[in-house]
Amino acid sequence: MQFVHETLPQRVRFASGAAAEGLVAEVAALGAQRVMVIAGAAEKDLADRITAGLPVVHRHSDVVMHVPLEVALRARAAAAKQDVDVLVSVGGGSTTGLAKAVALTTGLPIVAVPTTYAGSEATAVWGLTENSAKTTGSDPRVLPRAIVYDAALTLSLPVELSVASGLNALAHCVDSLWAPRADPINQALAIEGARALRVGLPLVAAEPDAVAGREKALYGAYLSAAAFASAGSGLHHKICHVLGGMFNLPHAQTHAVVLPHVLAFNAPGVSDAEHRLAAALDAPTATEGLARLGNRLKAPRSLRSLGMPSEGITEAAQAVVTAAPAGNPRPITVDAITGLVRAAWEGADPR
CATH class of the missing domain: 1.20.1090.10 (Dehydroquinate synthase-like - alpha domain)
Incomplete structure (x- = not known):
């Protein structure tokens, strides 16, 4: 038996009904003071509720499947304008993917709160779509620093x-x-x-x-x-x-x-x-x-x-x-x- 295995550095919090508390702890651990919350329209109310205890300076809802490049560029511009120091993504793979697109060029840390079973939150893989072609890659900058898993947040998923x-x-x-x-x-x-x-x-x-x-x-x-x-x-x-x-x-x-x-x-x-x-x-x-x-x-x-x-x-x-x-x-x-x-x-x- 001979192989090389790499385990990615990431903290995982898993507790049903405890997303808000977990987020406060993870943002504090990063020393962050200016939070950008990324959540699509469908997750807005949920995201507002579980991020109420955070120092949020911008809430970003422009989330599109497969992360079109122009959508990523708008999110990056918003992060720069608001001088944010951490990204909190609340949603499925498209939402996590958008946070990764911002982190790819800014190096901002991500705290991911999944509401589906997409799994993007646990990988360093990013993807962007331009002219009907999807480009993917791997970069340690896009791996979320922490994941806050709360199964209660998936109850609304049909x-x-x-x-x-x-x-x-x-x-x-x-x-x-x-x-x-x-x-x-x-x-x-x-x-x-x-x-x-x-x-x-x-x-x-x-x-x-x-x-x-x-x-x-x-x-x-x-x-x-x-x-x-x-x-x-x-x-x-x-x-x-x-x-x-x-x-x-x-x-x-x-x-x-x-x-x-x-x-x-x-x-x-x-x-x-x-x-x-x-x-x-x-x-x-x-x-x-x-x-x-x-x-x-x-x-x-x-x-x-x-x-x-x-x-x-x-x-x-x-x-x-x-x-x-x-x-x-x-x-x-x-x-x-x-x-x-x-x-x-x-x-x-x-x-």
């Missing part, structure tokens, strides 16, 4: 969005099994994250107003993101980044649709990890386990239903092959990826 967001988290687990820096430690995190999500997401669907399932799902989402942060971005995420940037598809739902097809494609090349993932999903094979979970959760099935045009399949496949990371368990060819994307567009059963 079941349909909870399912998509949770399957997005599961995609972090799956991609971590074969990503460029996959190692036994991040694989262990990924397997435990998958198990927690397999248990938690059906509880969220069955009892959306109960905290227990939300806590389990949030715990799984963090583990999956921590694994992904170490392992790097594999084939699945490259496909979804291309599709999201090219066709402006909803982020979490795109991951939910594409994931079963990438797993079925790569599983034969990672037999040991596949067996462990199958056990975590409580099924004879990982592909079967994911299919059962998707059926149970009524997960979205096709890219067509998300608004992707059929004429974009070939162009997307070619872009994926160009962006795909080295070392994938199976050869990545235009024909193979075209078939995979077409199957996901049609909503075919990957089994």
Whole structure:
């Protein structure tokens, strides 16, 4: 056994109903006096409530999916104008992503308060979209200094969005099994994250107003993101980044649709990890386990239903092959990826 594993420096607070107290403690620990709160319109009331005890000088609500460059530039200008010394993001992946876009050029610290299971808060990965192309990268400046997890804040997330967001988290687990820096430690995190999500997401669907399932799902989402942060971005995420940037598809739902097809494609090349993932999903094979979970959760099935045009399949496949990371368990060819994307567009059963 030989590997190099990097654990990212970050403090995690996990306590339901304690977001406001956690934020006060984390902002004080940074010695910050001028807070910029980033939260979209849907999270405004929630953000106002949990940041009431902070020295807020600016509240920023201009949040857009996939972080268009012009949106990032406006947020950076606002941070400079208000001379802020810390960013507090309250929301899902788009909100965290905008905070990262500001931190990327300013070096401002981020305290992230997730309200979904996106996982961006636990990674040093940033993304910006310009001219229908999404560019991603990794930079230690964008890793939030602290995460304040409060499962009670996810109670308002509708079941349909909870399912998509949770399957997005599961995609972090799956991609971590074969990503460029996959190692036994991040694989262990990924397997435990998958198990927690397999248990938690059906509880969220069955009892959306109960905290227990939300806590389990949030715990799984963090583990999956921590694994992904170490392992790097594999084939699945490259496909979804291309599709999201090219066709402006909803982020979490795109991951939910594409994931079963990438797993079925790569599983034969990672037999040991596949067996462990199958056990975590409580099924004879990982592909079967994911299919059962998707059926149970009524997960979205096709890219067509998300608004992707059929004429974009070939162009997307070619872009994926160009962006795909080295070392994938199976050869990545235009024909193979075209078939995979077409199957996901049609909503075919990957089994």
